[in-house]
Amino acid sequence: MNKELEQWSEQVNNVHLPRWEELPDMDLYKDQVITLIEKYVGALIEDDEKILTPSMINNYVKWKMIPAPNKKKQYNRVHFGYLIAITILKQVMTIKEVKEGILFQANLTGTHRAYNFFCDEQENALKLTMSLINPKLKYNQNIGPIKEDDIALKMSALAFANKIVASKKVKIQEESLRGEQ
Template sequence: MNKELETWSEQIYNVHLPRWEELPDMDLYKDQVITLIEKYVGTLMTAEEKILTPSMINNYVKWKMIPAPNRKKQYNRVHFAYLIAITILKQVMTIKEVKEGILFQAKVVGTHKAYNFFCDEQEKALRIIMSTINASNKSTSFDKNIDENDIALKMATIAFAAKLIASKKVKLQEDSIRGEV
């Protein structure tokens, strides 16, 4: 196996997203928020573009995806939780789906529990997928016979299938909130 791919997969396999209790418990300014979010999720991003920008944060507030900052310029633990989830989820879902899904989960179990559940599930998913290409964890792989040349196609098809299910579930949740089901 390609050594760079194996090293990277081990790094992703061991990713730890900060839980609610580990998020800053004080108000921070937007530039500090961006720096910390990049630190928390930077390992998971492959694109060369910025992970989070001031205008993205402004749009998320405008679109009511995150609460307005305290005293107009200060962000807290709630903002961090939403921004981490949004930054990751927008990689595979539309902004509308991300908003509806996050708001639904927060309403059902509360922001604190919803965020920690998100972190747990994201880390589990990363470990399952990374075990597919990580030789040292091959015993936990869901597909022990994958050829290295087939990894990109296999992961793309799994990503599409997972996105399809997630999008349908968000739509059903949205419909049930409106009383259409």
Template sequence: MDKLQADIYEWGESLADFHLPRWDELPELDLYMDQVITLVDRYLSPVIRIDKHTLLTSSMVNNYVKKGMIPPPEKKRYTRRHVAFLIAITLLKQVLTIPEIKNGILFQGKAVGIRNAYNLFCEEQETAVQHVCLQAMGQLEHQEPQKIAVEYLAVKAATVSFANKLFAENVIEIESQYLEKGESHD
């Protein structure tokens, strides 16, 4: 394995255990805006490069409230439900428009309930990230095509899109470091 392949392998290995908190793992206590932003940043910084993409700001949160994507805070405090919405929105906005995200969240919430929709999203996102990690490590196993229920098609497609974007960005970043150093990967 050459150095370029080794660096891509190392990146894949670093994310192989990526985990998004499930509903029951999110804080039960209500949080203030700065605490919510810090928490979402901590959960998502392994997969969203802060130097390339703004994760979450207070003005973004306020806009999501104004657009009806998340409920307004109660007495300036945010609940587990807010944190779940903000994790999903922050990831999804990497590959979808805000109106698409809003419609998707509304549909999934009505189809299976907010808690189940969020947990399903987390599972699908982790699976998609693990898939690209295996690809990066050259260990991609062949999977038989699975029938996906129609109400889960958008979640599956969005999470796979995010994972593939993550993979492409990181491979390009690693390759560009080689170009800057004038190194060849042979």
């Protein structure tokens, strides 16, 4: 196995998305929010473009994907939860699908539980996918039938995990070809 892919898969296997209780419990400004979101998901999304911008946040508010900020400039734990989920999910789903999926999960179990469930499922999908490409990594959870209400979330989590592996492998291959020339 390529050493870079092996090291990257081990890093991704150990990713921890902050749970609801770990998100900042104070109002922050947009630039602070962007910095923290990049810290939380930056290891997962290797993109030359910014993963979150002020205009993206403004659009998410306008499209009613996230609540409006407090006092027009302050963002809290609820905003962080939504923005982490949106940033990851938009990698594999349309914005409309992301919005509908988030609303469905939040209505089903409440924002707090839905967010923690999202984090659990995304971490499980990452661990499963990394174990498929790196024989050193083991995935010991039982994968049984999926409850119908959970299908979209579980499949989008797997789609994201598979997408980042495919993207990383292509990037490594491109670098290898450039090195051979």
